[in-house]
Amino acid sequence: MRVAVIGGGINGVMTAWAFARRGDSVDLYEKGQLMSATSSSSSKMLHGGLRYLEHGHLGLVREALQERSWWVRQAPQFASPLQLLIPIYRQGGRAKWLVGAGIRLYDLLALGSGFPRGRWYSATEVVDRFPALRREQLLGAYGYWDAQMDDYQLGLWAAEKARQAGARLHEQTPVLRLDATTGEVSFGGSSASYDRVVNVAGPWAEKLLADSGVTSAYRLDLIRGSHIVIPGKREQGCVLQVPGEKRILFVLPLGERTLLGTTEVSQSDPDHCAPTEAEVGYLIDNYNRCFSEPIAQQDILARFAGIRPIVASKTDYSAASRESVIERQGRLLNVFGGKWTTARALAAAVLTKSQH
Ligand SMILES: Cc1cc2nc3c(=O)[nH]c(=O)nc-3n(C[C@H](O)[C@H](O)[C@H](O)COP(=O)(O)OP(=O)(O)OC[C@H]3O[C@@H](n4cnc5c(N)ncnc54)[C@H](O)[C@@H]3O)c2cc1C
Structure with missing residues (x-):
């Protein structure tokens, strides 16, 4: 089978790898450089x-x-386990019992993955x-395990x-442009035909369809997430609960530095994606609320933003979810949403859906 994959982020790369491993003839087209957008x-x-x-997404x-374990086993040079602490205060944030129950369930779902179990730490x-x-009213923290990666290098791997x-x-x-019926894919002055065309263009997937005159049953809500890099080496991650919001913020080791993120802000144009001053202020304020060594604008070493394409059904507006959707239209497969971590599983599902 001749397959075109449009998009060179992690989902496109894993899809191309899956088809190629099956013995298909695969061309992946990336408008810029591999791993240059959301995936890094x-x-x-x-x-x-x-x-x-x-949200009850136990299967996901x-x-x-x-x-997570598959990546760590396959490429330990770019991915390794990381412990994260969730500080619990007497007031504010989720209750101790709730976080504890969540971590026990998390560990249960991870059984067989080879990661250590979570535990309670005293103040x-x-x-x-x-x-x-900040120590006032600190009861202690739950520690749990996930993994951290160099997303750019792991993607290139x-x-x-x-x-x-x-x-x-x-x-x-x-x-x-692409054509769902003929499988034709058009570039500047040329075109090529394929048995299957996989539109895995991340935040641009909907635009590509619109440019091609293809109507989909789904739409994308584009949500920008921003990070800042600040000085300070850390051995563990920390999860901060934002008061009055369901959201959490990550404070993570990043080599000799610290990564702090993220935000959630609606974005209309995926081509112009950068953190705003308001988002940077929000990150700084929340960090300073929790840590006694305050940071300021001038401490910021780097900042970057990416866009989450949140897929929603056009007929059911309450169905917004971070899970992915694969839509088949003739020779075309549209991939909407998905997480970095689950890109391999998503690619396997695309392969299954591409048959017949
Ligand atoms: C702030 C933020 C934090 C996140 N953190 C995590 C995390 O910690 N762990 C996790 O598992 N997931 C995380 N995610 C989700 C994860 O990053 C994404 O799900 C994943 O990177 C999406 O990959 P993708 O290949 O679908 O999209 P992208 O990486 O955006 O790739 C799409 C590619 O398509 C290309 N393209 C677009 N249009 C065309 C065209 N017409 N022709 C050719 N090429 C085209 C683009 O240039 C781009 O390179 C996060 C997302 C955000 C926004």
Whole structure:
């Protein structure tokens, strides 16, 4: 089978690798450079997503926990286990019992993954690990395990695997139009025909369809997430609960530095994606609320943003979810949403849906 994959983020790369391994002839087209968009602007966590448990997405969490282990086993040079602490205060944030129950369930879903189990740390133990953490009313913290990756390098590692399996990866090659019926893919002045065309263009997937005159049953809500990099080496991650919001913020080791994120802001144009001053202020304020060594604008070493394409059904507006959708239209397969961690599982599902 001749297969075109449009998009060179982690989902496109894993899809190209999966088809090539099956023996198909694969061309992947990327308008810029591989891993240059969302897939290198993530929080760099290979995780089940503890937070998804609150929404009852047990299947998604379980799959992601197993996939997390796969990455760590396959490419330990770019992915390794990381312990994260969730400080619990007497007032504010989720109750101790609730976080504890969540971590027990998380560990249960991760059974067989080879990761250590979560545990409770006293306030003194927590302060030993995060001396600058606010101590007033601190009860202690739950520690749990996930994995951290170098998303850019790990993505390039996967791209190399796809190449070795026979996929041809074309960078700087924007696809201008596609045809769901004939499988034709058009570039600047040329075109090529395929048995299957996989639109895995991340936040641009809907635009590509609109440019091609293809109507989908789904729409994408684009949500920007921003991070800042601040000084300070850390051995563990910390999960901060934002008062008055269901949201959490990650404080994560990033080599000799610390990564802090993220935000959630609606974005209309995926081509112009950068953190605003308001988002940077929000991150700084929340960090300073929890840590006694305050940071300011001038401490910021780097900042970046990425866009989550949240898929929603056009007929059911309450169905917004972070889970992915694969839509088949003739020779075309549209891939909407998905997480970095689960890109391999998503690619396997695309392969299944591409048959017949
Ligand atoms: C702030 C933030 C933090 C996140 N943190 C995590 C995390 O810690 N762990 C996790 O598992 N997930 C995380 N995610 C989710 C994860 O990053 C994404 O699900 C994943 O990177 C999406 O990959 P993708 O290949 O679908 O999209 P992208 O990486 O955006 O790739 C799409 C590619 O398609 C290309 N393209 C677009 N249009 C065309 C065209 N017409 N022709 C050719 N090429 C085209 C683009 O240039 C782009 O490279 C996070 C997301 C965000 C936004």
